[in-house]
Amino acid sequence: MRALATFIRKRFKMKHRKPTDRIPRIEGTKDSEDWLALDLGNIVLHVLDKTMRESIDLETLWTVGAQFDDLVNQKDSNIVQLLNSIK
Numbered sequence: 001m002r003a004l005a006t007f008i009r010k011r012f013k014m015k016h017r018k019p020t021d022r023i024p025r026i027e028g029t030k031d032s033e034d035w036l037a038l039d040l041g042n043i044v045l046h047v048l049d050k051t052m053r054e055s056i057d058l059e060t061l062w063t064v065g066a067q068f069d070d071l072v073n074q075k076d077s078n079i080v081q082l083l084n085s086i087k
Helices: 002-015 050-056 058-064 078-085
Strands: 035-038 046-047
Touching: 002 035, 002 046, 046 050
Parallel strands: none
Antiparallel strands: 035 046
């Protein structure tokens, strides 16, 4: 994954980067072994291993929207509900 992200970053710098564009950073190298991301301006590229890709299921989320995502819509814990009720 790291090699793929590095290759894409180099190609982007050679072919598509304008002098005013910042050099894309590879994010996630210290935090995750199963997911990397590159910010290429108007494109964010995610590089995931198979297990992470299956667990996140981005295609379904993009297709139906966050309102149908089970993780987003699960009920908050009691402590979160309590903290949200404090004004």
